[in-house]
Amino acid sequence: MSSSTVRARRALALGPGLAALGAILALVAFASITLGSRDIGLSDVLRALFGLDGDGSIEHTVTVDMRVPRTLLGIGVGAGLGVAGAVLQGVTRNPLADTGIMGVNSGAAAFVVLAITVLGVRGVGVYIWFAFAGAILATLLVYAIASLGREGATPVKLALAGAAVTAGMGSLTTGIVMTNVDALNELRFWQVGSLAGRYAPILSGVAPFLIVGLVASLACGRALNGLALGEDTARGLGQRVGLTRAAAFAIVAVLAGAATAACGPIVFVGLIVPHLARFICGPDYRWILPYSMLLSPIVLLLADIVGRVVARPGELQVGVVLGVLGAPVFIGIVRYGRLSEA
Amino acid sequence: MRIWRPIVAAAVLSLTLAACGSTDTPAATPTSAGPWQFTNGNGEVVKADKTPTRIIAHAGEAAALMSFGIKPVGVYADESVKTDPNLKDLDLTGIEILGEEWGKIDVEKAASLRPDLIVGDWWPAEKAHSGLEEGVDEKSKKLKELAPVVGVSQGKSIVDLAEGYEKLAVSLGAKVDAPEIAASKKKFSDAVEAFKTAVASKPNLTVLAMSPADDKVYVANPEYAPELLDFQKWGLKVVNPDKPDPGFPYWENLSWENADKYQPDLILWDGRSYTATANAEWGKKQPTWFAIKAAKAGAVASWPAYWLHTYGHFAAELDKLTTAIKAAGENVGS
Incomplete structure (x- = not known):
């Protein structure tokens, strides 16, 4: 059997696989609405969802006003982080690229503490916009620094610029919170990475950005495939490498910025899920991107559900759960899987 | 701090x-x-x-x-x-x-x-x-x-x-033995008596010491809050949470979904974050805050959390609480 038939067979299986993932995501989302730190019977959940109960009951409030927005946010943020990670790994040709090392988290955190100390802003609903601005600014700064010089934003220069901007923003944040305990308290809540305590206003605030970014990312698959062959080859194939890079970075900035602003820095999703997707799909970004888009929310919501049920009547933040569960999984991938080069 | x-x-x-x-x-x-x-x-x-x-x-x-x-x-x-x-x-x-x-x-x-x-x-x-x-x-x-x-x-x-x-x-x-020290102690014992009288007139009143935060609601464990133990000793029914955080037993942590786990008649609000408008703000911010009937009814009072050391300060705080208890309803949470 020639390798091209293998590839064709694989592509044939990938379409239904995507549909299956969509079904799994729907199941997980349903579980995320029915399971939580509060015990609500399935019938109560269904009645609340279909508006059959009165508006006033606590079961209705928890289901409709808390779990539904939380689940939708988990889907949007998860998809955003996964796709941003996949695009970033593709465009930088760095299998360890993650939105964190491109300065997104540190930029967002720096702007949150600046907003708190300089402008006296309070409450997660307001400072997500500062976090968003900070994330975008940091990403653009990384890209601009890396673009200096004749050869443009090469993967190595991007990684170095990302590290430098992260360090700079990080020390700014540390400097402020060392002298301002209010900022520390506010940042503490934001910095863990959580889907809790965020409701409809935050969801509707970031949703447009996530949707635009996700749709735009799906158009990038072919260009990323070209870049994966190396810049010279990509150029030889007639691709405008600089333009591709800039567009990819804009998508990463919007997706990761919105996701991080809404929920704080959530680790591992953007790093691991693209590897899982690549493991399933092979090197074709036209498949890796949609697979990442569905796999990531599944992972994020599952971790969130775990966090909600293990510490009743309290909750564990999803960022903590992902950190604890994600590290061994990642080690497993590195150790036993074939960590294919992006 | x-x-x-x-x-x-x-x-x-x-x-x-x-x-x-x-x-x-x-x-x-x-x-x-x-x-x-x-x-x-x-x-x-x-x-x-x-x-x-x-x-x-x-x-x-x-x-x-x-x-x-x-x-x-x-x-x-x-x-x-x-x-x-x-x-x-x-x-x-x-x-x-x-x-x-x-x-x-x-x-x-x-x-x-x-x-x-x-x-x-x-x-x-x-x-x-x-x-x-x-x-x-x-x-x-x-x-x-x-x-x-x-x-x-x-x-x-x-x-x-x-x-x-x-x-x-x-x-x-x-x-x-200075007179102002004696006066301060007298003021304190008067405040305690007034507090006890107010509490005795509301035998069914229950209170819960709480501190709402963005990601969860903290319920104070009186066992590690000496002023709450004093209130209990003087007759006030301060609710003991049944599942304090084993690693940090000052509080029981409630997720916002479970904010209404306890239904007191009066909420003692962590004085470090208490403001006159805090209750309305949290009601707007968190869908389940007003599922606590006392919060919905506005039955909240500042609780001097973890800082009291002197007779004078304790007397002043007790007087405020006595006023709140006199104004409180015994059936708010039922």
């Missing part, structure tokens, strides 16, 4: 899971017998050759000593001394300020004061003195190397705490 201590310290703990292992041995006890000695909050007897005179004290402990006429040479607070509830009304001229943030103490400056005694509450749950707890900067913890550390235990009662610091002040040479 003592203020946020039960919350901040929890966060610091959870973020630095591996930071355990520091040996929290209280200050070395001088072995030579001497004319001064004091039984520390952890039960150990601390002795010195001569009575200490150059004292560095933590915020509330300093306020307690000063109420008996013992002026420390330095204080370390958990927030700005202009807003610290213990210190804000005191004349601090001539006293070095060694810290205005929880966990941060300028030990170099402290050393230059040549202290012969450090005074900080003993926290039985953490087995450490104020300023030397888990989560405090390692550099700041070197404070304990400057002089013996003593403090009264944050145990079962603010009254015990106030009496303990009176004893410490006496051992340090204070004259506690």
Whole structure:
């Protein structure tokens, strides 16, 4: 059997696989609405969802006003982080690229503490916009620094610029919170990475950005495939490498910025899920991107559900759960899987 | 800051899971017998050759000593001394300020004061003195190397705490028979009587001490909040949460989904975050806050959380609570 038939067979299986993932995501989302730190019977959940109960009951409030927005946010943020990670790994040709090392988290955190100390802003609903601005600014700064010089934003220069901007923003944040305990308290809540305590206003605030970014990312698959062959080859194939890079970075900035602003820095999703997707799909970004888009929310919501049920009547933040569960999984991938080069 | 201590310290703990292992041995006890000695909050007897005179004290402990006429040479607070509830009304001229943030103490400056005694509450749950707890900067913890550390235990009662610091002040040479000290004590015992009377007239009233936060709701465990134990002793039904956080038993943590787990008639709101508009703000921000009937009814009062040290402050706070209890309804939460 020639390798091209293998590839064709694989592509044939990938379409239904995507549909299956969509079904799994729907199941997980349903579980995320029915399971939580509060015990609500399935019938109560269904009645609340279909508006059959009165508006006033606590079961209705928890289901409709808390779990539904939380689940939708988990889907949007998860998809955003996964796709941003996949695009970033593709465009930088760095299998360890993650939105964190491109300065997104540190930029967002720096702007949150600046907003708190300089402008006296309070409450997660307001400072997500500062976090968003900070994330975008940091990403653009990384890209601009890396673009200096004749050869443009090469993967190595991007990684170095990302590290430098992260360090700079990080020390700014540390400097402020060392002298301002209010900022520390506010940042503490934001910095863990959580889907809790965020409701409809935050969801509707970031949703447009996530949707635009996700749709735009799906158009990038072919260009990323070209870049994966190396810049010279990509150029030889007639691709405008600089333009591709800039567009990819804009998508990463919007997706990761919105996701991080809404929920704080959530680790591992953007790093691991693209590897899982690549493991399933092979090197074709036209498949890796949609697979990442569905796999990531599944992972994020599952971790969130775990966090909600293990510490009743309290909750564990999803960022903590992902950190604890994600590290061994990642080690497993590195150790036993074939960590294919992006 | 003592203020946020039960919350901040929890966060610091959870973020630095591996930071355990520091040996929290209280200050070395001088072995030579001497004319001064004091039984520390952890039960150990601390002795010195001569009575200490150059004292560095933590915020509330300093306020307690000063109420008996013992002026420390330095204080370390958990927030700005202009807003610290213990210190804000005191004349601090001539006293070095060694810290205005929880966990941060300028030990170099402290050393230059040549202290012969450090005074900080003993926290039985953490087995450490104020300023030397888990989560405090390692550099700041070197404070304990400057002089013996003593403090009264944050145990079962603010009254015990106030009496303990009176004893410490006496051992340090204070004259506690001054008329203003007697007047302050009288004011306190009057406030207690008024509180008891108000409570007795509302036998079915239940209260819950709470601190809402963005990610969860904290419910105070009276066992580790001496002022709440005092309220219980004086007849007030302060609800005991049934599942305090085993790692940080000051609180039971409730997810926002479970915010209405308890239904008290009156909410005692953590005084460190209480404002006149806080209840309405949280009601708007968190869909389930008003599922607590008392919150919906606006039955909230400020709770002086974890800072009281003196008869005077306790009397003033008790008077406020007495007013709130008189105005409270017994069937709000049922």
